[in-house]
Amino acid sequence: MGQHHRILGTRHGAARVGRDISRRRFIGGSSAGVLAAVLASCTGGGQSSEENAAAGGESSGPGGPLQWWDQFRPLTEMFERDLFGPYMEEHPDVTIERRQMDAPDLGQALQVGRRSSQLPDVHSVAGLGSSPAALVSEGWFQPIGSHADFEGSPVADQIFDGIHRFDGEIYSFAPFSGRRHEAAPWLNTELLAEADVDPEQSPATWDDFRAAARRVQDGTGDGVHGVLIPTQDPIYLDALVHRLATAAGAPGPGAIDWATGDYIHDSQPYLDAVEFLVSLQADGVVHPASASMGPRDARARWAAGEAAIYPWGPWFIGGLLVEEPEAVERGVGVWHVPTPETTRNFVYSSPAPGVFWVSSESDQPELAADLLLQMTTREFQAKLAAAMDQPPALLDVVAEADVHPTYAQNVSFFEEDVRIGPVPEVATPGVWRVLAEMRDIHPNLGEIVQAVLTGSTDDVAGDLRRYKDELSAERERALEVVQGEGVEVDLDAWVFSNWDPATDYDQQAYAER
Template sequence: MTRNALSRRQLMGGAGLTGMAGLLAACSGESPPPDPAGGGGTGGGGGSGEGLQWWDHFGGLQDLHAEWATTEGDQIGVPIEYSYNEPSQTTEALQVANQTNSLPDVFSNVLGLPLPALVEAGWLSPITLSDEALARLPEGTFTEGITMMNGEIYGLPALSDRQYWACTWYNSEIAEEVGFEPPSSYDEMRAALQAIADHGEYAPMTLALGAAGRIRDQVDGLAQGGGFPGWQGLRYDTGEYEYQHDTYINAIELLKEISDNGWLLPGTNSFQIPDARGRWAAGQIGFFIDGPWSPGGVRSLNAEHLPRMAVAGMLTPGGEELIITRGAPAPTWFVAGSSANPEAASQLVETFTRDDYQRALAEAMDQPPLNLDVVADADVIDPYAWLIEDFKERVFRAPEAEVRNVAATEALARTTPIAPHLGDIIQGYLGGDISDLQGELVKLSDAFNSDLDSAIESAAAEGFEVSREDWAFPDWERGTDYTY
């Protein structure tokens, strides 16, 4: 889930590994840092002290990273052992490693906890970057409370914050044969799906409806594109959760209509991400809503589908100009607090700032690289390049409570998972188990508001200067980069 399930006591080491099993399952694998001293093992990746251990959860980058470890290890002068972990297993693997003082020296960010909490608990070492590396990075890469603490860098972003996730991918050959234009509005999407259905040879659409987290993220995106003045149900202007906003209702009702009209490939309601993407990559389905990383995933499943891929940006209700807002770049890479060789680990992390690495990320056509400008010279399909240019034009910087007031992270560390979440509600509504959509969304908003209020009260009781006002930005304007 997008919310942290861990109390401050658990964060600081009060819960053992066995006791964490239920929490790990409840929050999609999030796990807490233990001892605030940070372990103190003799070296990363098993404590050997000989070379570096590097773990990540980026399935589409395994070949790149394995080769990178060999090449850059030779340049740095220490052997680097690279290991890939499935995303669902990575957080638990890191928890086990930390319990045994064998955290990898470098690891990707899947912990789902605020940076100050990770620093305080000893999970992280500062990252040292050269002036050359800093000069390569886009303006605004580092933000106090997000990637920095007290002026020191603790997390390196390598992926762009300027992106949206509910991209309208479609099969260009089917579009040409059936005769529909790339849709930009809900009505145009309905018309295109009906045209494919009337044609009769292809399935109009598939989605990963079985993946509650993914459908939640996509509806969050559609709602914001439709005018919701915030993100993930939280309004920027008032600092209050409002999932019952018309933009959410409209986006969910669009999915309901698509489902009820029989425009989805049979079985879609249970499809996980690989199921839906794999069936779309077979070439017999018109539309598939997926993130910008879709071409990389499709290539691994059926590279022959790449020339058929086309994208129409993201839908807005009436075809209005798309405006998206995202927070400051989040950390992609950390150096372990228990690393025996943090200098060499920082040298490895620094290589991720280079244009050749950023270009290699682009050519994987997975998550967009932090430096979006490298995509123009990268070997990528035209729709991916077009999408990156669209991100640069349409995605703006959001206000964030923890950026304005670092003490807000103390409250965020105390929030808990809300269940059922938005994706669960959408699944229930599309499946017929929920009839009062607005009522369920009101309950969801109330639960999130109550949880945040409780977390703020808890943090304030321990002396942190934080209040609900930290989440309200009445001066925020849609379509502009927020400045503090």
């Protein structure tokens, strides 16, 4: 999830099948049998939007059925009812087949599909573990801007160089809003009421949050815990700590000091954010099985009433309505993200990333682009809001959409708490080539936090400093590589002297930089 995409866990069956496919078979396997094995592990049923037609093997259009893969389980019904169905009715010669998978399974299926030339026409990038910029540079996708008028669409002002547009060509767009984060405390209001904690009153500070969690722990029955932190997933922890650090005063997104361009993973706000999570464990309010949970596992535990508070993203309630609707009926609330002091800082996000991309292997790019363009209309955006996943790109449609009041409240909190920060690759086209060249550094932020919370290390400051230093060195190496290829970019690309912490860094700010 992430730039963050949604962060999804892996169900037991899917994880087992994934483990049974060895790395050698996964990387080298080009047979349809390996791809079928990966797809068989999908937990979303792997159903096409027109199952009967697909079962009959009928094709439509010059390239056969349009294949679409993604990880958005809460959006399944909405996609089929409000996007694919109407499009196929209007275009009788078109058939669209969709597969929904958990993110790890999707990443495996895409890797195997690329090796065997069986990629779908349209897919998301969840589970691939690479940035879209890197995937563009490796030739995964083809541009869509010449096939459909995204520049004239309602989301045109949210299309950015280095995120959606590369070398002057539009490859993707943002169907969702960047004004969101993954650290909203979601509440079991029934448990909070039992502990006499007001779900309508957000704790003002981290200490207030800790006190509320202790009251829940002490004021409810045996087996109920204050907070869930799914420590098994470093990606979840990475996102959570980034958000808490900006709430503690760090610039963002990206853990970069915009005055100097330096990485700041070892700065005081990041140390404070990790210490806050450690303090929750020291208070004894974190669910004791958290170390063995991924985000989806944790949501199921929350839905079962094992804990009262779970920090996660806006898609939380949409996922509940699909898989644990009884938890929503029982009572669900949400708070502002807490901050260290009563004087609140903003949480910073990037502009929303591209989500759906057209494969370079697709022989139906015009059809794929036209279908994607339908997602930019106000009508579809309102239906997207009603699915209660990530907030739609056109945030104002939430007010007119059929959404749960708690979802609407969460979106209103985002509008108060979140600002859009600078993104170097938008300002300087060469940056995305640097990012594509950079190799992953391990342990990364999420892995360091995981080690801290599981007791594998207690040198938080030292580990964060080493990560920052190694990441800085890797950026310098990547810069030298792309500069040697004639790309004009240097460390100044990461400096934004006109950044105003209180306002969005928008297209005008980039122009005035």
